[in-house]
Amino acid sequence: MTGTPREGIPVTVVGGFLGAGKTTFLNHLLRTGGTRYAVLVNDFGAVNIDADLIAHHDGTTMTLTNGCVCCSVGSGFIDMLGKILDDRIPFDHIVIEASGVGDPWRIAEIALVEPGLRLNAVVVLADATRIATLLADPRVGDTVRSQFERADLVLLNKIDLLDRAGARAAQAQKLDMALVFEDHFAPNFSRHPIFRQRLYLVGREPIKGCQDTVSLEQLVKLPLVLPPIPKHRRAVIDRAFAAAGLSPNIVAEADAALSELSAARSGVGYSIFHAGTFKNVYPGAFAEPLLIEPPMFITCSLVYSSDFPLTYAGEAVKKVLIQFVEDQIRQNSRPGAELIA
Amino acid sequence: MSQDTVVFSARKIVTMNPSRPEATHVAVREGRIVAVGSLEEVGSHAGRIDDRFKDKVLLPGFVEGHSHIMEGIVWSMPYVGAFDRRAPSGAIVPGANGIDAIIARLQAADAELTDPETPLFAWGFDPLHIGGNKLSRHDLDKVSKTRPVLVMHASFHITNVNSMMVECAGFSRNTNVSGVPLGQDGEPTGELQGIAALFRTFRVLKSNPFKQDFSAADLARYQASACNQGVTTVTDLHSDLSEETIELYRAAARQPDFSIRLVPALASASHTPEEAIAKMARLRPTGNDKLHYGIVKIIVDGSIQGFTARLRWPGYHNGAPNGLWYIAPDDLRVAVEKYHRAGLHLQIHTNGDEATEQALDAIEAAQIAAPRPDHRHTLQHCQMADTAQFKRMKSLGVCVNLFSNHLYYWGDAHYEQTMGPERAHRLDATGTAQRLGIPYGIHTDAPITPLNPLFTAWCAVNRISSGGRELGKATEAITVQQALAAITIGSAYTLKLDHLVGSIETGKYADFAVLEDDPFEVAPEKLKDITVWGTVVGGRVREAPHA
Numbered sequence: 001m002t003g004t005p006r007e008g009i010p011v012t013v014v015g016g017f018l019g020a021g022k023t024t025f026l027n028h029l030l031r032t033g034g035t036r037y038a039v040l041v042n043d044f045g046a047v048n049i050d051a052d053l054i055a056h057h058d059g060t061t062m063t064l065t066n067g068c069v070c071c072s073v074g075s076g077f078i079d080m081l082g083k084i085l086d087d088r089i090p091f092d093h094i095v096i097e098a099s100g101v102g103d104p105w106r107i108a109e110i111a112l113v114e115p116g117l118r119l120n121a122v123v124v125l126a127d128a129t130r131i132a133t134l135l136a137d138p139r140v141g142d143t144v145r146s147q148f149e150r151a152d153l154v155l156l157n158k159i160d161l162l163d164r165a166g167a168r169a170a171q172a173q174k175l176d177m178a179l180v181f182e183d184h185f186a187p188n189f190s191r192h193p194i195f196r197q198r199l200y201l202v203g204r205e206p207i208k209g210c211q212d213t214v215s216l217e218q219l220v221k222l223p224l225v226l227p228p229i230p231k232h233r234r235a236v237i238d239r240a241f242a243a244a245g246l247s248p249n250i251v252a253e254a255d256a257a258l259s260e261l262s263a264a265r266s267g268v269g270y271s272i273f274h275a276g277t278f279k280n281v282y283p284g285a286f287a288e289p290l291l292i293e294p295p296m297f298i299t300c301s302l303v304y305s306s307d308f309p310l311t312y313a314g315e316a317v318k319k320v321l322i323q324f325v326e327d328q329i330r331q332n333s334r335p336g337a338e339l340i341a
Numbered sequence: 342m343s344q345d346t347v348v349f350s351a352r353k354i355v356t357m358n359p360s361r362p363e364a365t366h367v368a369v370r371e372g373r374i375v376a377v378g379s380l381e382e383v384g385s386h387a388g389r390i391d392d393r394f395k396d397k398v399l400l401p402g403f404v405e406g407h408s409h410i411m412e413g414i415v416w417s418m419p420y421v422g423a424f425d426r427r428a429p430s431g432a433i434v435p436g437a438n439g440i441d442a443i444i445a446r447l448q449a450a451d452a453e454l455t456d457p458e459t460p461l462f463a464w465g466f467d468p469l470h471i472g473g474n475k476l477s478r479h480d481l482d483k484v485s486k487t488r489p490v491l492v493m494h495a496s497f498h499i500t501n502v503n504s505m506m507v508e509c510a511g512f513s514r515n516t517n518v519s520g521v522p523l524g525q526d527g528e529p530t531g532e533l534q535g536i537a538a539l540f541r542t543f544r545v546l547k548s549n550p551f552k553q554d555f556s557a558a559d560l561a562r563y564q565a566s567a568c569n570q571g572v573t574t575v576t577d578l579h580s581d582l583s584e585e586t587i588e589l590y591r592a593a594a595r596q597p598d599f600s601i602r603l604v605p606a607l608a609s610a611s612h613t614p615e616e617a618i619a620k621m622a623r624l625r626p627t628g629n630d631k632l633h634y635g636i637v638k639i640i641v642d643g644s645i646q647g648f649t650a651r652l653r654w655p656g657y658h659n660g661a662p663n664g665l666w667y668i669a670p671d672d673l674r675v676a677v678e679k680y681h682r683a684g685l686h687l688q689i690h691t692n693g694d695e696a697t698e699q700a701l702d703a704i705e706a707a708q709i710a711a712p713r714p715d716h717r718h719t720l721q722h723c724q725m726a727d728t729a730q731f732k733r734m735k736s737l738g739v740c741v742n743l744f745s746n747h748l749y750y751w752g753d754a755h756y757e758q759t760m761g762p763e764r765a766h767r768l769d770a771t772g773t774a775q776r777l778g779i780p781y782g783i784h785t786d787a788p789i790t791p792l793n794p795l796f797t798a799w800c801a802v803n804r805i806s807s808g809g810r811e812l813g814k815a816t817e818a819i820t821v822q823q824a825l826a827a828i829t830i831g832s833a834y835t836l837k838l839d840h841l842v843g844s845i846e847t848g849k850y851a852d853f854a855v856l857e858d859d860p861f862e863v864a865p866e867k868l869k870d871i872t873v874w875g876t877v878v879g880g881r882v883r884e885a886p887h888a
Contacts, residue, residue, distance in 0.1 A: 018669050076581075076611075078540050078549060085544075101666040109518035109537035114544065115511065138654075139670050139699065142663055 008118040009085075010283060011094045011111035015104025015147045016125035017134055022097050023048050025125055025155070028258035029095060030068050035282075038084050038091040039070040042077045042107060043099040085116045093120070093283070101143055105150035120283055124151040128179045131156070132302070135324055136317035145324070154328055177304035177318060179325065181232055181274060191301040192318070194325050198336030199236070199296040200289040202261070203270035207290065214290040216244045223251040223269035225260050233298060237272055240296045274298050291336055299340070300325070346370045346388030347880065350380065353859055354399045356845040357830045367399065369851040372630070372879035377845055393882075397874055398859045400825065401844050402573025402852030403794040404832035406742045407688075407721055407784035410577045411497075413563030414555050415464045415788045419450040422465030422495060424750075424807075426791050429565035431886030439471055440480055443492070447484040460489040460506075460546055464788070467495040469646070469754050470807070476501040477524070478531025489546060495750075495789060496647055499534045502542070507531055509545045512538075554585060560593055564600045569885045570793045571854030571873040574602040574833065574842050578688060578721070579638050581611045582620065587627075594632035600876060600883045602631050602852070604836055606638040606688055610667070614679035621685055630850065630879065633838065637680050638721075639689045640667045642696035645724060645759050646751045650693030652725065658761035664693060674703040677718075681707035686837055687718040688742075694725040701733045708737060717780075719835045724769050725760065731773045740835040743769040745783040745801040746790040752806030765812055771801045771827070772817035782832030783824070795860075798824035799869035821865055853877040 016022050026039055027050050049062055049070055056063040061071040069091075071080060084094065094117070098104040104122050111119035124147050134144045148154060156179060181197075201207070201214050203222070210218065220241070226248070227234045241248050251269045254260040264271040265285045272292065302321060304310060310318060329337050347369050354364040356377060368376040368386040376383040416429050421443045424436040437443045443466065451461055461484070468475050481490045481503035489506035493499075507513075512521050512529045520535030533542060543549040567575050580586060582605060593599050607617055607624075617637055624634040642664055643649020648657060649664040656663050667690075668676065680687055681704070691697040697720060704718055719740040720726075724747060726734075734741055747755070747769055756765040767773070774781040783797045801824045804814045819827070833843025842852050857872040875884040 018672060078536065078543060081540065082544055100672065101669045106519065106536055109520065109535070110540050112518050113511070113516060113521070113537050113541040139695065140666065143666055143669075 008111075008114075008116050009091055009094050010120035011096060011108070011117050012120045013096045013098055013104045013108045013111075013122045014125065015098040015102065015122065015151070016100070017127075017140065017144050017147065018100035019130060020100075020125040020127050021155075022100075022125055025123075025258070026070070026095065026097060027053070028256070028262070030064060030066070030070065031262070035068075036066075036090070036092045037068040037070075037095055038089075038093075039068065039095045039097065040077065040081060040084075041071065041097040042102065043097070081110070085114070098147075101140075103146055108150070121152040122150055123153045123155060124148050125155050128156045131179065132177050132317050132321040136320050141320070148324075148328065177302055177310070177314065177321070179300060179321070180303055181298045181300050190306040191303045192322065193299050193301045193340045194322055195329050195337050195339045196297040196299045197274045197338075199233075199272050199274055199292050199298065200336065201270055201292055202273050202286055202289050203264050204267045204286060206287040210290050212291060213293040215293050216241065216246055219292065220246045220248055222249065224248050225252045225254055225263040225269040225271045226250055227257075227260065228253040228255060233272070233274065236296055236298050240292075240294075272296075295336075346375060346386050348380075348383055348386070348388065348390050349394055349399070349853075349877070350390060350392045351394040351399045352396050354845055355401075355825070355860070357401050357826055358844045358846040361846075364845070367845055367851070367853075369877075369880040372851055372881075374845060374847050374849050374851050376847055394855055394874075398856045399845065399877075400571070400854045400856060400860070401829040402842065402854050402876055402878065403571045403828050404574040404782070404830075404836065404838070404843055405567070405572050405785060405787070405792060405794060405828075406576055406719075406782040406832035406835050407578050407744075408576055408787040408792055409579060410555060410559065410563055412566055412787040412792050413559040413561070416562050416566070417559070418462045418464050419446055420465045421446055421463045421492060422467065423470035424791075426465070427566075427569055427793070429562040429569065431565075431569055440474055440476060443476065444480055444483050447481070447490065447492075451485050451488070451490075454488070457485075457487040460491060460548075461485065462491050462493065464493040464497075465495050466492050466501065467750075469751065470495075475530070475532070478502065478504045478507055478529070481531060491542075496644060497789075498644075498647055499532060500539075500542070502531050502533060504531070506542065506545075510538075510541045511545075512541075554583075555589075557589060557593065560589060566787070566792050567601045568876045568883045569873060570791075570795070571856065571876055572601070572792065572794060573852035573854065573876050573878045574604065574836070574838060575792075576636075576836070577603065577605040578636075579608045579640070580605045582607050582624070587624065590632055591627060594629055598881065599631050600878045600881070602633065602838075602842065602850070602878070604633045604636060604838070606636040607634075609637050609639045609676060609680075614676050614683075618679065618683040618685065621683075633836075635837070636686045636688055639673065639676060639680075639687060639700075641673060641689060641691045641700055642667060642693050645692050645747075646754050648759070650725075651695040651699075652693040652760075653695040653698065657759055658764075659758045661759075663695075666696075670699045670702075673699055674706055677703035678707040678710055681713060681716060681718070682711045684713075686716070688721050688835075689718065690721045692722045692724055694727065694730065697723055697726050697730055701730060701737065701739065704737050704739055705733070714738075717835065717837050721784075722786075725764060725767075726770060726773075727767065728770075728773055728777075731770065731777050731779060735777050735779050740780040740782075741774055742782040742784050742832065742835050743771055743774065743801075744786060745769050745771060745797050746785055748800050748804050748812055749807050750790055752812050753808040753810060756806070756810060756812065767813050767817055769801075770813070770817050771819045771823075772813070775819050775823055780831065780834045781827060782835045783827045784832070793869075794828035795871055795873070796869045798828050798860075799866075801827065802865050802868060821860055821868060824868075825860060851877060851880040 053064045055065045108122045111117040135141050260271045364377045366380050366383045368383045376386045420434050421437045423438045426434050437446050484490045490503040492501045507529050514527045518537050520538035524530040628634045642651040648661045651664045689700045691700045721742050722744045723741050804812050804818045830843035833839040855874040
């Protein structure tokens with residue numbers, strides 16, 4: 001997508017509609033340390049960077065304790081990006097947060113035409129609890145859909161929220177439907193599986209003797225950073241080890257997926273993930289991911305309450321969302337992902 | 342009686358005060374009107390009689406409720422639009438109605454530049470106005486092969502450049518971005534748009550013509566343009582209000598010869614609502630009789646002819662995909678409620694009818710959450726609103742400022758391409774606003790179209806496109822009286838300045854448009870041809886240079 005390799009500061013553009021979790025994502029990124037980021041927020045207003053990261057704040061520009069800078073620029077975006085390039089501060093990476101209604105690809109194109117820059121990736125975030133509703137919203141559906149069209153990586157956020165609170169929300173009819181990675185549901189859920197995804201081993205160092213896959217026997221020798229017990233991914237992993245009569249060496253549990261990745265990145269251990277590549281988030285931080293053998297799958301399903309039949313609009317939303325996810329899977333030709341017809 | 346009182350006598354004074362529509366004399370003291378009437382009636386105030394306007398017609402100074410300081414900035418560059426346009430100098434710059442005329446104009450500008458490498462910027466181009474003919478890089482190469490040549494479109498969203506600029510920016514047949522289209526020969530056509538192309542271009546040029554840093558000279562040109570057209574109250578309807586801008590406005594507005602009342606609107610897009618509210622609280626007391634703060638501008642969608650406006654079903658007539666939100670509907674609601682609660686006055690840009698609907702929803706929600714009488718939030722442009730939406734405006738206390746100049750400049754494009762005949766006939770529905778009693782103004786959005794309220798009034802009265810097509814004339818046209826009210830007291834009302842300006846009435850500022858002819862005596866189709874002699878602002882006379 002980015003054409004021939006180019007010199008220059010790598011640029012990652014983070015897009016996604018309002019509430020998709022862009023700010024949370026930025027905080028994770030800035031917290032991981034080691035990389036000197038310049039973060040530009042192409043939108044009005046204050047960026048909610050965690051207070052403990054901020055060393056200095058002058059209204060639009062924040063200097064962070066780890067040498068990163070973060071600024072919200074609104075209409076002065078072009079000038080600010082130019083200034084960063086002119087000042088020749090050796091940033092390792094420029095991250096641009098597109099506005100909630102903006103098309104991240106349009107911003108990414110800057111890195112294709114400016115010799116001092118090189119496009120690393122377009123990462124688009126989506127709130128799993130709201131994406132269905134947004135895609136079917138006649139006012140904003142087309143805007144949301146267009147944000148995904150040229151994404152290198154789509155991250156679904158707030159899946160955890162659904163695992164825990166989905167049933168309750170659905171029962172209260174606060175939630176019409178959602179996309180979840182889940183196999184076991186309370187009986188009052190209907191589910192429509194869309195695709196299943198093999199899990200990968202992700203870590204900083206390559207494993208000796210492993211090319212594309214890693215066996216459970218090899219896995220138990222490695223320190224693992226896993227999600228805590230109530231999480232569905234953990235349940236899948238635990239079941240697989242139990243079936244093989246093995247017990248994993250868990251060195252840490254991390255609540256948020258990005259914390260797991262940070263831990264893996266720092267070399268504390270390896271993590272087991274349903275997304276295969278994080279080179280777009282943490283360039284060069286990880287060895288090639290390995291598919292786990294025998295395969296562990298988690299299934300991505302559309303869920304909705306069985307207690308309340310879907311309305312006509314709800315059925316339409318369901319169709320839109322299924323089509324959308326299937327298109328995403330096909331376009332991104334994600335290794336280890338299989339559509340469920 | 343006061344020695345300081347000046348009584349202006351005129352052939353006729355059209356007051357726009359319904360209880361005293363006409364007069365011949367107006368007495369002015371300390372910049373304000375002390376009396377209006379016949380010589381006999383103002384006699385008790387008589388000081389010095391000034392009869393320089395004895396053969397002229399005075400109207401309230403025109404109020405331009407939607408224009409930009411950019412009108413002052415652009416005139417530092419050559420104009421290459423298709424229609425005649427009056428420069429701040431007073432000169433009529435003839436329209437360049439074809440590619441050859443544009444090239445000739447640019448060659449003349451090129452010859453005036455001594456340094457062969459200085460970039461040449463021009464503005465005002467619109468292919469729709471010259472039969473769809475595009476301006477290629479090769480056309481512009483005839484202007485210069487040594488300097489970058491950049492021609493900005495009338496919309497300011499697209500720029501055409503020469504090969505020198507294309508090459509300096511490094512654009513080539515291998516460039517693969519949406520804003521740098523390639524021609525049939527596989528090379529960039531020289532048309533540039535969008536953030537990536539602009540970023541690269543400005544970086545190579547080491548300058549950004551869209552940056553809002555302007556000088557006192559630009560502001561002086563803005564005042565001159567206003568005077569030329571009889572405008573005495575004028576907006577700068579989308580400003581970041583940087584400290585430099587604030588200081589420039591503050592200093593200028595304190596000069597006794599500052600010949601406009603300036604109403605800047607803070608751009609919500611450059612601030613959080615909290616920052617904007619704090620900034621306005623700080624700025625409001627710093628205004629004076631010539632500088633009025635209190636308005637916040639929110640842009641909801643793009644433009645109709647650029648296909649970036651948000652339209653309700655069935656969308657664009659030619660099937661183009663729906664346009665862009667500049668703010669998400671849910672964010673709009675949050676912002677409107679915050680500004681509404683803070684007592685600020687909103688001017689909300691909505692071109693397409695879907696954007697209008699969202700703005701009305703947001704105002705309705707804010708009114709339910711925090712009822713506020715007389716908020717006068719105003720929809721700007723609001724070009725596609727239907728009767729149902731106008732009725733909502735009425736019940737919500739919303740004002741509207743309609744973009745009547747679109748009828749002339751883009752009426753044919755709207756009829757044929759953007760919205761089709763039926764919706765084009767109700768474009769900028771002044772008749773509906775009038776019938777329903779919704780407070781409304783009409784505007785130019787200068788420099789998008791020329792700063793010339795009499796022309797705008799002509800558009801609203803005649804509703805005819807540049808191609809000669811009448812659009813909703815039987816149903817949406819307004820009378821000369823109504824149109825003159827729209828460019829004076831109507832617009833003043835939408836700015837919450839109708840207690841100070843917009844009519845010639847005791848107590849108000851002595852702001853007049855001085856005309857050579859009586860707009861009620863000329864034929865309605867000649868309204869635009871009336872010569873403006875100049876203005877009076879706060880009793881101070883400014884004669885426009887004669888073309």
